[in-house]
Amino acid sequence: MSDPVLAAGCVLWRRSPSGGGLEICLVHRPRYDDWSYPKGKLKVGETPLEAALREVLEETGHHCVPGAALPTARYTAKGRPKEVSYWAAEATDGTFVPGDEVDRITWLSPSAARNRLTRLGDRVQLDAFLNSLPGA
Numbered sequence: 001m002s003d004p005v006l007a008a009g010c011v012l013w014r015r016s017p018s019g020g021g022l023e024i025c026l027v028h029r030p031r032y033d034d035w036s037y038p039k040g041k042l043k044v045g046e047t048p049l050e051a052a053l054r055e056v057l058e059e060t061g062h063h064c065v066p067g068a069a070l071p072t073a074r075y076t077a078k079g080r081p082k083e084v085s086y087w088a089a090e091a092t093d094g095t096f097v098p099g100d101e102v103d104r105i106t107w108l109s110p111s112a113a114r115n116r117l118t119r120l121g122d123r124v125q126l127d128a129f130l131n132s133l134p135g136a
Contacts, residue, residue: 004074004081008052009039010089011129012064014107022133024113024126025091027059028104034118037125038102039084048085059102062094068132070125088129 012025026035038059042051049066056064067088074083096105108116110130114123 002080004083005077006042006048006083006085007039008042008048008055008085008087009037010052010056010064010066010087011037011070011125012056012060012062012089012091013129014091016107022110023107024110025060025062026106026108026113026116027102028106029101030103031101032118035106035116036118036122037086039086049087052085052087052089056089057094060091060094060105061096062091064089064091068129070128070132073121073125075119075121086125088132 014023015021016023025038027038028035038056040051040055040059042048053064053066056062067090070086070088072083072085074081076082098104106116110126114126117123117126
C-alpha cells in the first residue's frame, strides 16, 4: 500500500455576529461541487498545524486561533489513502475572496453545518468539536 497523502484543516468557528451562537464555516469547492472544512495538502517541511492555518487563510481569507486537536480523518481519495489532521480554530479577522479552488463559504449553525457537509465522515470532527466545548 502506498504512503498516505497528508493533509490538514480546521473546523473554523465564530460567535454569530447577530446573536452570539456558534457558527461553523464550510467551503464550497467547485471542482468537486462539495461542502467541507477548509483543508489541504501539506507542503514540504510544513507541520500539519502550519498547513491547517495556511489552508484556512488561503481558502476563507480568515486568520484564526487554533484550539483543540480533533480526530484525524482517514479515507481513500483517487485510489490513495489520505489522512487529514484537524483542529478546532476560532476565526478572528479576515475577508473572503472567491477563487478557483473555493468559490463560496458559508457560516452555519452546527446543526445546519452537519447537514450541509458532503462527506458524512466529516461529521466526526464537528461532533468532537461540539463535545469539547465547556458545558457540552
